[in-house]
Every structure is written in structure tokens, then in C-alpha cells.
Amino acid sequence: MTASILTVDDSPSLRMAIKIALTGAGYAVTEAGDGVEGLAKAKGAKFDLIITDLNMPNMDGLTMIRELRKDPAQCGTPILFLTTESDDAMKQQAKAAGATGWLVKPFVPEQLLKVSRKVLGR
Amino acid sequence: MSGGDPIAAFRVEAGDLLDQVEQGLLDLTHRLDDRDLIDAVFRGLHTLKGSGAMFGFDALASFTHHCETAFDRVRKGLAPATQGLVAVILSAKDHMRALVDGDGSGLEATGAAILAELQREVDAAAGAPTPTPSAPVRKGWRLTFYLPPESMANGTNPLMLLDELRELGECTITARTDRLPPLAELNPVECHVGWDVTLFGNVSRDDIDDVFLFVMDDMELVIEELGGEAEAPAEIVEAPVATAVAAPESTGPAKAATKTGESVRVPAERLDELMDRVGELVIVHSRLSQLANGQGGDMVLRSISEEIERLVSELRDTMMVLRMVPVATLFGRFRRLIHDLARETGKAIELSTEGEATEVDKTVIERLADPMVHLIRNACDHGLEPEDERIAAGKPATGHVRLSAHQAGGEVLITIQDDGRGINRERVRAKAESQGLIQPGQQVSDSELLHMIFHPGFSTAAAVTNLSGRGVGMDVVKRTIESLRGAIDITSNPGEGSKVVLRIPLTLAIIDGLLVRVGEGRYVIPLAAVEECLELSLEEDLRSRGRSFITLRDRLVPFLRLREMFETGTRPDPHQKIVVIATGAERVGLVVDQIIGSHQTVIKSMSPLHQDVAAFAGATILGDGGVALILDVVQLVLAGQQQEERLRAAG
Amino acid sequence: MPLVEPMQEAHIQTVPWDETGHLEVLTFDLGDETFALEAVLVREILDLLPETRVPGAAPLVHSVVNFRGKIIPIADLRQAFAMAPAEAATLDSRIVVIEIALGEEPLQIGIRTDKVHEVATLAETASEEPPAVGMRWRRQFVRTLVRRDDGVVVLPDLHAIFAAHLGDSAIAAAA
Numbered sequence: 050m051t052a053s054i055l056t057v058d059d060s061p062s063l064r065m066a067i068k069i070a071l072t073g074a075g076y077a078v079t080e081a082g083d084g085v086e087g088l089a090k091a092k093g094a095k096f097d098l099i100i101t102d103l104n105m106p107n108m109d110g111l112t113m114i115r116e117l118r119k120d121p122a123q124c125g126t127p128i129l130f131l132t133t134e135s136d137d138a139m140k141q142q143a144k145a146a147g148a149t150g151w152l153v154k155p156f157v158p159e160q161l162l163k164v165s166r167k168v169l170g171r
Numbered sequence: 172m173s174g175g176d177p178i179a180a181f182r183v184e185a186g187d188l189l190d191q192v193e194q195g196l197l198d199l200t201h202r203l204d205d206r207d208l209i210d211a212v213f214r215g216l217h218t219l220k221g222s223g224a225m226f227g228f229d230a231l232a233s234f235t236h237h238c239e240t241a242f243d244r245v246r247k248g249l250a251p252a253t254q255g256l257v258a259v260i261l262s263a264k265d266h267m268r269a270l271v272d273g274d275g276s277g278l279e280a281t282g283a284a285i286l287a288e289l290q291r292e293v294d295a296a297a298g299a300p301t302p303t304p305s306a307p308v309r310k311g312w313r314l315t316f317y318l319p320p321e322s323m324a325n326g327t328n329p330l331m332l333l334d335e336l337r338e339l340g341e342c343t344i345t346a347r348t349d350r351l352p353p354l355a356e357l358n359p360v361e362c363h364v365g366w367d368v369t370l371f372g373n374v375s376r377d378d379i380d381d382v383f384l385f386v387m388d389d390m391e392l393v394i395e396e397l398g399g400e401a402e403a404p405a406e407i408v409e410a411p412v413a414t415a416v417a418a419p420e421s422t423g424p425a426k427a428a429t430k431t432g433e434s435v436r437v438p439a440e441r442l443d444e445l446m447d448r449v450g451e452l453v454i455v456h457s458r459l460s461q462l463a464n465g466q467g468g469d470m471v472l473r474s475i476s477e478e479i480e481r482l483v484s485e486l487r488d489t490m491m492v493l494r495m496v497p498v499a500t501l502f503g504r505f506r507r508l509i510h511d512l513a514r515e516t517g518k519a520i521e522l523s524t525e526g527e528a529t530e531v532d533k534t535v536i537e538r539l540a541d542p543m544v545h546l547i548r549n550a551c552d553h554g555l556e557p558e559d560e561r562i563a564a565g566k567p568a569t570g571h572v573r574l575s576a577h578q579a580g581g582e583v584l585i586t587i588q589d590d591g592r593g594i595n596r597e598r599v600r601a602k603a604e605s606q607g608l609i610q611p612g613q614q615v616s617d618s619e620l621l622h623m624i625f626h627p628g629f630s631t632a633a634a635v636t637n638l639s640g641r642g643v644g645m646d647v648v649k650r651t652i653e654s655l656r657g658a659i660d661i662t663s664n665p666g667e668g669s670k671v672v673l674r675i676p677l678t679l680a681i682i683d684g685l686l687v688r689v690g691e692g693r694y695v696i697p698l699a700a701v702e703e704c705l706e707l708s709l710e711e712d713l714r715s716r717g718r719s720f721i722t723l724r725d726r727l728v729p730f731l732r733l734r735e736m737f738e739t740g741t742r743p744d745p746h747q748k749i750v751v752i753a754t755g756a757e758r759v760g761l762v763v764d765q766i767i768g769s770h771q772t773v774i775k776s777m778s779p780l781h782q783d784v785a786a787f788a789g790a791t792i793l794g795d796g797g798v799a800l801i802l803d804v805v806q807l808v809l810a811g812q813q814q815e816e817r818l819r820a821a822g
Numbered sequence: 823m824p825l826v827e828p829m830q831e832a833h834i835q836t837v838p839w840d841e842t843g844h845l846e847v848l849t850f851d852l853g854d855e856t857f858a859l860e861a862v863l864v865r866e867i868l869d870l871l872p873e874t875r876v877p878g879a880a881p882l883v884h885s886v887v888n889f890r891g892k893i894i895p896i897a898d899l900r901q902a903f904a905m906a907p908a909e910a911a912t913l914d915s916r917i918v919v920i921e922i923a924l925g926e927e928p929l930q931i932g933i934r935t936d937k938v939h940e941v942a943t944l945a946e947t948a949s950e951e952p953p954a955v956g957m958r959w960r961r962q963f964v965r966t967l968v969r970r971d972d973g974v975v976v977l978p979d980l981h982a983i984f985a986a987h988l989g990d991s992a993i994a995a996a997a
Contacts, residue, residue, distance in 0.1 A: 170328065780924075
């Protein structure tokens, strides 16, 4: 069964780049434009992986992750967040909020696939 | 492998690996110090172990591990290869095959026994008692880790981390449950299990850190390097990962590359389907050709039709080639058989092969296997004499069996020859008479007498041994060969040996034929069997009433009037033709009313209800949709011979 | 000495009535008799095709036709029922292609008929065992006779017919 991935980011070009890379590898990708939409979509369907930016309008990534982890249905779902290299503090915060791992921006598609595969196992 | 069942794919590949290991070991028995062979066997065992572990064949992996370890000692020069060691590994290989095919249950005792014997052989070879072959001390790491309890809920999957470690090298993993809270307090989404991992391989600390990248800050990790001795086996898991990972990827086209990367595995049914399509193409082209060359056909259409004919012909030839498999695969199996037979009979037997590269249609190979096994067993059991008899007869003590294959005309000839005592004519004669096949004193030709051994229930073996069975084999051999539209020739010289030649037509599905008319029906004669065509004028036909021979370049060739044989009830055509066909050294002429032309045809099998009609080997559909029956050349030659002998006997 | 011819060995094939005692059949004419075969066996009904004689084959299956690229035998049931050979084909003549298991594998066979009727439902209650004597055909070739308003319908026993006419070797070859 193909793995389904939810990508949450307010940048359409970044969403598109991620979607292209992931669909090319055989994953099924759903998009959301901010934390609110991300939360709604995640609750609507069970995803195998959620990739989210942290800096978004309406609801930022950290809040969305915290809200997601409150939902027992999301227990165990891997969540990756996008971060810039130097932001160690942010990494700690995100992990405390319940994120599984991260992806450092800017990234090449291979890196995205490698990390996705790592947390998905397929 | 369509649909991507990785377990099935692994079984196929494991089977191949085991065959290779076996061949290597058998070669090794003749050249015990051949380093390349030793390395090849070791590599095979190693790959098998790695792949086995990846697919969950744990019993196989751990068993193979011990064999690999023992063989590693040989590879490193710590112990010489001995016949005994090779013999044990051969039996170990059989055990591995059982583990691959089954689920490993109930085989523990056998496995343990083999390993114990393996140990003895290794000790004996090294000349000194050695400690139990545990895993050779290699480079690697030993680590213990605990994840933060909330990590699973936050999306970290410890099993995936363990899988990543396995990808780095061979791992021994045990779980630690010392931190599990009592059941009443256990929160199922929390992770309290820890793990001890011993990782073998040329792995760096960075590689390990990479695995734990996301949890490094929050986890407990205790890690130390293993004390290293000699170098670890270099390839580790490269090869098995490459093949193992290729199989489960069923998103793309269902292909898996074999290790050489040069060939592609295709399920046999796909080839058959392709063959059917090509066959239909041949038929449809035939109709196009009729149209193009007929009354209203125009030049352009004709040239297109010819071009298509050329392409179809090339496609057909390519298809034929695709299905061809070298007989080496078949002969390879028999080396093991001879090895075992030699041990069981206590005779020294040597096998030589020739023409292993000769190619035969895939389906034919599979059906030839059993008949050949029987013939080889016969040769070893009954044909070859025990050592003392051989020496007394002035022969070398080692008996010799020779398998050879080559193509001739439209056939493949496979020969099984031995230098034993030959077939005892008197015994065959006595048995035939006692079975009522011939009358005492009745004259039979030598070849007819020898062919009697193919009668059901016929076995002149003084002692029916376990090996050859009760002699029910020979008639099955004959039937199998005939079902492949082939024939068997036997020659034998008393005291010198016997030779059995299996003749199989080269292609099963499409043949080039000569289309002829007899009465109102049309028939196809396989072109490969046609030697020449002659005219038979009406006068000559009348003249040869009561005789059925023609003189062809100083030889008398019997001929059959198909019109009579098929009871067409029609008058002969004024311009009858004789088509002279031949199989082997025998020939017969077939009188037909008209030769229509050469015709490429797809052989369709007859309904089982018509299997017993001897004269026909199949049927084909012509361009106009009509049916033409394909003449069975072998049967017709036989009929011609019988007619000849009858007439000769009648004086 | 028995007065009545002892019954031949038990029917090789029994009539597969369903649980309500009915059977769907295809009925067809051969000469002036009406025969029926289980509808489930019927694969196709074709207009007559050019037949190719197979010299040396048993008279029951003395020719073959090209049925969609497959060579299938044509069974002439008139042979089994000692009827005169067919006159020339008429507009109504058809070949009924059936698929039956004569051995291990299912075989496709074409049955030549003079006329094919509709699919009908026969009732077990209207069926009778063929009489032990007095029938003009071999008892074992008939499974049962069924009475209808317009006459009697014969359900032949194909297994028995083929076994008898072809000999066991051919049936064994089919297995």
C-alpha cells in the first residue's frame, strides 16, 4: 500500500517542490496551507507521515503539532518539521511539542526522500 | 514475480544460489586446493545467509552462518579442504534447501547433527581440537539503548531503528525488559523496552549516530567498539541487499535484476503468452499474404505483406531463442546424481559431459529431466560393472558415463553413454518370449530386440535394486520422449557399453512445413524432415501396384500412399508427388495428390480425444481459417519400415 | 436365465437435479429425436463450420473444426444412437460447443445438431428411468427420459458414450 503524506506549508512553491519529489517516489501526497487546514485534514484522514513548516499564518507549526498530539488517533504518527540549520532551540521546542524529526532547509529532494524513508520504513 | 511476492522471489534466488554452491562443491572434490572454488562457495553461503536473514528465514540464516564460519576457516587457510568436509557441506546444502522450501519446523535435529559432524570435520582437518566455531571475532560495535518513553507516541518507531542498524551490518539483537513497569501501571503508548545490539561490520560511529539522529539528544546510549582480529568479510550485505531490496519494489514493472545485472527474470507464463501472440501473428499474416498474392492483390499490398513476413519471421526466431535454455542446467543436476550413485553402488564412476551449451526449449528441458535420471541410473546400476569385473575385463577401474548434446537438422540429440557391460541380448530375448512379445525362434532385428526393453513391466535386471526401481521406468521414458514428438535410439555392444540417443524436435510451437493435399484434405509435413520431392506419374503408379518401393539413387525407399492410408475415397491426381521424408537414417516416401507450397504454421495440439491417432502430431490453422493436420513424421517412418519388413518377410 | 437383461453397470453420470428437482437444459434435435444437455455445459452455439476429417479417428469424433483458434473435435451423436448419418446441412443446423470433464481436464467438444431449441427447465417429477429392455438404444448411453407436452426428451450420458466409442485409452489420455 502506498504511504500517504500530508505536507503543511504556506509557501505554494515549496509545497509543490515537496509534492513532486514525494509523488515521484511513489508516495501519495496531500497539501495544506496552514496549521488550521493541516489540523483539519490530519483529523479527517489517517496519514502515514506529516511534514510541516513551523512558520505559518493562522496557526503555526508548533501549535499544530501540539494539537495533533492531543488527538489519540495521531498517536505514533511520525511528524517531521522543516527548520533552518542553526536553530537548535527551535528543534528542542518542536521535539517537546511532539515532533519526531526534522529536515534542514534548504534541502535537495534526495534528502527529503531519505528522511521520509527513514521514518516511514518504506 | 509479478505482483511482487518477495518471499517467492527469495526462494527462487535461494534455489539458484544453492545450485551454484553445489556445483562449486562438486568441482572442489576434484580440486581440493582450488582457491577460486573455495571463495566462490564461501560467497554463496554468505549471500544465502544475508538474504535469508532479510526475509525472515532465521533458521536458514543461523544454520548457514555456521557453515559459512567453518568454510571461512578453509578460506583463510586455517584448515585444508578435505573430501569429508565437502561431503558434510553437501549434506548441509540439502538441509538448507529444506529450510528454504519449508518453514523450518521439525528440522532442528537434522540441523544439529549436521553441525556436529561439520565440527568434527573441521577439527580433523585442522589436525587439532578447536573451540566451537563461534562467530569469528570481527570489527563492530556493542551498544545498549533506551528511548525516551514518549518517543513512540511522538512518531519514533524503534523497530525501524533496529532495521536501520541491520542494514549496516550483521546484528544480534536482544530486548531488555528490565524497565517495564508492572502491567497495571503500563501505558501502552510508552516505550520502556531497551535493546542490546551487537553489530558486526566495518561500521563507523557516524553511521550509528545517523540511525539515532532524531532521538540522540533524549535517549540513553552506551556504546563500545568490539575488539577486532582479522578483517571482516568484505561484502557484508551489499549483494543480498541489492537483490533483496530489488524484489519488494513492486511499484514499478515487476522485474528483478539478477546479480550479474545483465539478465532479467521473466515468469515462464509470460513467455508462453508472448509465444501465443506471435503464433497468432503468423496466422493472420498468412491471411494477409493470401490476399496480397491473390487475384485482386496489388503491388503495394504485396510488398507490405512481404515486409511483415520478414518481421514476423525475425520476431519468431527471437521468441524461439528466448525460450531456449542451455542443457547445462540439466547436466548440472546429474553431476550430483552420479556422485550419489557412485557412493550408493560402491562403484567408482566418472561423468563427462559435452555440448553443455546446446540449447533446448525450456519446457523440453523440464520434461527431459526424469527420463534422463532414469537412464543414468540404469547405466550406473545395471550397465557399469563392479570394479573387480572391470579390471578382470581389462577396463579401467573407474566406470565412465558420458552425457552429450548437440543439434542436428531440426533436432536436438542427447546421448547417454556408458562403457559398461552392454545389453545382454539373450536375457532380453528370454524375457520378451516369456512376456509373449515374440515367439520362440521368431526373427527380430537387433534394433527391434533392443527396443523391447521399453515395454511396460520389462526389466531384465537380475536383482531389481532400489535405485532403478522395478523397470517401470523405461516405458515411461519412451512415452515421455514420444510426447515431446521425439524418438529414442539404442545401440549396445556386449562388453563395451551402451548408448541411448534421445532425439527431440527443436521447436515445439512453430514449424516450417510443406503444405500438401491428399484427396480433399490438406496436411502439413514438417519441412525439417523433408529430403526431396519427386514426381510420380500415373504409369509408374500403376506399375508399382503390389510393390511399394521406389529406387532412389540405388536405394530402395518404401513409400506410403496417403490416399489409401487416409481412405479419402477419391481418385488419384494425375500429377501425384512423392515427398521423401527422413528421420535419422530411415526414410519413407509419402504419395500426395498435390504439393501446395511451403507454409509456416503454428502447431496446435489435438484434442485429447484424438491423441491416439498415430499419424498426426498436431493440427494447424491455415490462412483461410481451415484446418490442416500435421503429419507425425516419426510414426510414418515407422509405418513405412513395418510395411517394408512385412513385405520382405512375405518374400 | 434372467428374463430381463441385467442392468448395465451403474450410470457413470447421474442427473444433477437441483434442490427443487429441476434442471436447466438446452434442447436440440437429431433426426426426429429431441435431446437435452445441461445448460451449464454449453459454451457456445455456432453456425456450421467447415469440418476437417481426421483419418483414423473413431467415427464418433471423425472430424475437427477451428473454434476461435482452437482445434476441437466434432462429436456426431447419431453414431452413438445408431441413427442414419445426417443428410445435408440445413439452415437450422448448428454446432453446440460444450465443455465437459472427461478425465482430469475439461475438454471442449462440438456437438453437431439439426436444430437447437431454447433453454428449458426439466422437472425431475416428469423423468423416468429408461426401460431395461425395449429401447432401441444402448441403455447405458441414456441417463434419463423426460416427458413433456410435445414428446419425450432424452438426456444422453456423454461420459458413457465417449468411453464406449473411444476406448479407455483415449479417456485415459484425456486424464
